[in-house]
Amino acid sequence: MINVIIDGIKVSAPDNASILQAAELAGVKVPTLCYHPDQAIKANCRVCVCEVEGLPLLQAACSTPIRDGMVIRTNTPAVIEARRTILQLILAHHPQDCLNCIRNKNCELQALAEQYAIRENPFELMVRGLPRDTSTPSIVRDPDKCILCRRCEYACSEFQSVNALGLENRGNHAMIVPSLGKDLLESPCVMCGQCIHACPVGAIHENEEIDEFLAAVADPDKIVVTQMAPAVRVAIGEEVGMATGDMDMNVLVTALRQIGFDYVLHTNFTADLTILEEGNELLKRVKEGGKLPMFTSCSPGWINFCETYYPDLLDNLSTCKSPQQMFGALVKTYWAEKMGVDPSKIYSVSIMPCTAKKFEAARPEMNSSGYRDVDLVLTTRELGRLFRMTGLDFSRIAPGKFDSWMGAYTGAAVIFGATGGVMEAALRTVYEVVTGNELKDVNFTFARGMEGIKEAEIDLNGLKVRVAIAHGLANARKVMDQVRAGESPYHFIEIMACPGGCIGGGGQPITKSNAKRAERIEGIYKEDEGLLLRKSHENPEVIQIYEEFLHEPLGHKSHELLHTHYHDKNKKFL
Amino acid sequence: MAEFKEIIMPFKNTPGGIIQAFHAVQKKINYLPENAIIDAAEVFGIPVKEAYGVATFYSYFSIKPRGKYIIRICESAPCHVAGAAEIIASLERELGIKIGETTGDGKFTMELTECVGQCQATPVITINGKPYAGVTPQQVAEILAEYE
Numbered sequence A: 001m002i003n004v005i006i007d008g009i010k011v012s013a014p015d016n017a018s019i020l021q022a023a024e025l026a027g028v029k030v031p032t033l034c035y036h037p038d039q040a041i042k043a044n045c046r047v048c049v050c051e052v053e054g055l056p057l058l059q060a061a062c063s064t065p066i067r068d069g070m071v072i073r074t075n076t077p078a079v080i081e082a083r084r085t086i087l088q089l090i091l092a093h094h095p096q097d098c099l100n101c102i103r104n105k106n107c108e109l110q111a112l113a114e115q116y117a118i119r120e121n122p123f124e125l126m127v128r129g130l131p132r133d134t135s136t137p138s139i140v141r142d143p144d145k146c147i148l149c150r151r152c153e154y155a156c157s158e159f160q161s162v163n164a165l166g167l168e169n170r171g172n173h174a175m176i177v178p179s180l181g182k183d184l185l186e187s188p189c190v191m192c193g194q195c196i197h198a199c200p201v202g203a204i205h206e207n208e209e210i211d212e213f214l215a216a217v218a219d220p221d222k223i224v225v226t227q228m229a230p231a232v233r234v235a236i237g238e239e240v241g242m243a244t245g246d247m248d249m250n251v252l253v254t255a256l257r258q259i260g261f262d263y264v265l266h267t268n269f270t271a272d273l274t275i276l277e278e279g280n281e282l283l284k285r286v287k288e289g290g291k292l293p294m295f296t297s298c299s300p301g302w303i304n305f306c307e308t309y310y311p312d313l314l315d316n317l318s319t320c321k322s323p324q325q326m327f328g329a330l331v332k333t334y335w336a337e338k339m340g341v342d343p344s345k346i347y348s349v350s351i352m353p354c355t356a357k358k359f360e361a362a363r364p365e366m367n368s369s370g371y372r373d374v375d376l377v378l379t380t381r382e383l384g385r386l387f388r389m390t391g392l393d394f395s396r397i398a399p400g401k402f403d404s405w406m407g408a409y410t411g412a413a414v415i416f417g418a419t420g421g422v423m424e425a426a427l428r429t430v431y432e433v434v435t436g437n438e439l440k441d442v443n444f445t446f447a448r449g450m451e452g453i454k455e456a457e458i459d460l461n462g463l464k465v466r467v468a469i470a471h472g473l474a475n476a477r478k479v480m481d482q483v484r485a486g487e488s489p490y491h492f493i494e495i496m497a498c499p500g501g502c503i504g505g506g507g508q509p510i511t512k513s514n515a516k517r518a519e520r521i522e523g524i525y526k527e528d529e530g531l532l533l534r535k536s537h538e539n540p541e542v543i544q545i546y547e548e549f550l551h552e553p554l555g556h557k558s559h560e561l562l563h564t565h566y567h568d569k570n571k572k573f574l
Numbered sequence B: 001m002a003e004f005k006e007i008i009m010p011f012k013n014t015p016g017g018i019i020q021a022f023h024a025v026q027k028k029i030n031y032l033p034e035n036a037i038i039d040a041a042e043v044f045g046i047p048v049k050e051a052y053g054v055a056t057f058y059s060y061f062s063i064k065p066r067g068k069y070i071i072r073i074c075e076s077a078p079c080h081v082a083g084a085a086e087i088i089a090s091l092e093r094e095l096g097i098k099i100g101e102t103t104g105d106g107k108f109t110m111e112l113t114e115c116v117g118q119c120q121a122t123p124v125i126t127i128n129g130k131p132y133a134g135v136t137p138q139q140v141a142e143i144l145a146e147y148e
């Protein structure tokens, strides 16, 4: 430990701590922009400068290591003056567009401009006037707002190993661009949206489609039906001033009705269904010598990644559609039939923690119902905006119930929202199917938590199944390279594109740190524990849909509606 | 595209080899086409976005096609003060192109550069690396004629 004095406060900090870390220990807040708690130090914005006794120049707190006896001042007039000048320089190249900006009130630059009382700018305003990149259905780039902190690039390359974003040119002409200066769609981008969480400002954001939703609600001919993914509930509270995990599911149901949904159903229903289809697919592959290891297929960012970087391993992917797309295919067939409504009138909206789901829903093959299966995907953030727009007071909303036929779910579906959840849910069912015995303890705790790659060997009455779980595509890459090399010891691998799984999805409330992801994961397992039914095959509506409609897992109807195939994206540069 | 790989390969194990490889490519065709960048990324085992970063970082690399002769006008302070702007105007008149453009016949490209270390007689231009110091607007046509 090293002792330093920060603003008169004595503090001991670890030997390799930076001034910024020591200040945090001392309870002193230093402003930052390029700094990110889960990333390497970049030290390119200079907004964190502080005074160090004995040094003539101000020092960047994020990159300067402390030395024993260092005396640091973080709030002298000279420091404040320097920070204001730095902010003014950044703002002089920044569109003065807060009122119209998707990050209004949730922007690190705006917050600092407010905090440092920036009222006018001595520097001439010079905005570059670069075009927006709207090439993908998921992610929009607005390069004029970029402050060149390079946090997005780090997330894309280091967390995700996608390498879609990089620096172009230098000095005044520097820009963060998709590889080779192309648009995002042409780049290897998998639309996971992790760059959005990394970005301190509004330079990368989701393709916002609130207006499409409002138009559908306003159309009297449309029956607007929603499905909502399990990761949404634990995070949506953050958008409306509640603590993580605090939103009550049944209150949320009423709130969804109040913003205009005619029927509120749940993606959890098809998550349970996925387990029956995918579990049986796995058993079939094991018994019949099919392609192993089998990879899960619920995460569209992961599917894009596999189609981009591992097209040679597409046959290892489960043919199961994601729960969102299974739901989409069923709502305009099975559900429409049961409800006696004309499927052409159904407008199916999914609420997802995910930006890649917008791309997935728009895939041309996702129309097995005879219509586009999912008409619109809204992210958790967009739902938050709709809630705020309609001024709902969550403390006064009476709890409501999900509508029938595709609204029932078990705890196994709930945990799909966290890394390891699909694996755990699958094991709960596969165990009982294979052994014929009741699974007494449904908790497979090896599968839980933020560790990058988790693995185990499960004994199903003598049948040994080796499984692995990876989240974040950089971890997925490690597992995939092993498979490609023919050295993978596993039968079944769960992969989620986003760190932490769907709770850390690119459409979730802006999530700067992994600590927040861990908090949401807690909320997921709490919800699972509170439920009576925790195994997918016990979902009464799932039992019913097999009796009435699908007849058997992997049967004819399932193949038509619930399964799909994948394509090599043939990307020319990676 | 095998030709790019052939040019790039010899630098594979040199430290900073990608920069030398890009120089070698430019020597052949005066700019770095996309495929050369993609090939370099493959040879050096780095993501394309990084190879692209290198290709755009240095002002002596160009990712746009350029003419056979590259005229670079120094815009650093001494040359600037000595009247680089008039030289630019004169070149633009003679060639009918602006800075960053290439003549229709693919012969000349005009670019700006920083100090090329010839400040003893300013302003300075270079044509394919050959410096011309203390240039006057009147000399421009004469210099260009050397390349006819």
Ligand code: SF4
Residues within 6 Å of the ligand: A094, A095, A096, A097, A098, A099, A101, A102, A103, A104, A105, A107, A108, A109, A110, A145, A201, A202, A203
């Ligand atoms: S990015 Fe931030 S500072 Fe820039 S316009 Fe948007 S809210 Fe304002």
Ligand code: SF4
Residues within 6 Å of the ligand: A139, A155, A156, A157, A160, A162, A163, A164, A165, A188, A189, A190, A191, A192, A193, A194, A195, A196
């Ligand atoms: S969406 Fe994901 S893959 Fe695409 S640029 Fe952002 S981080 Fe990279």
Ligand code: SF4
Residues within 6 Å of the ligand: A145, A146, A147, A148, A149, A150, A151, A152, A153, A176, A198, A199, A200, A201, A203, A204
């Ligand atoms: S897009 Fe955002 S995260 Fe990326 S460099 Fe620009 S400001 Fe930083």
Ligand code: FES
Residues within 6 Å of the ligand: A031, A032, A033, A034, A035, A042, A043, A044, A045, A046, A047, A048, A049, A060, A061, A062, A063
């Ligand atoms: S936060 Fe320290 S330099 Fe950007």
Ligand code: FES
Residues within 6 Å of the ligand: B074, B075, B076, B077, B078, B079, B080, B114, B115, B116, B117, B118, B119, B122, B123, B124
């Ligand atoms: S300033 Fe022009 S050559 Fe040195």
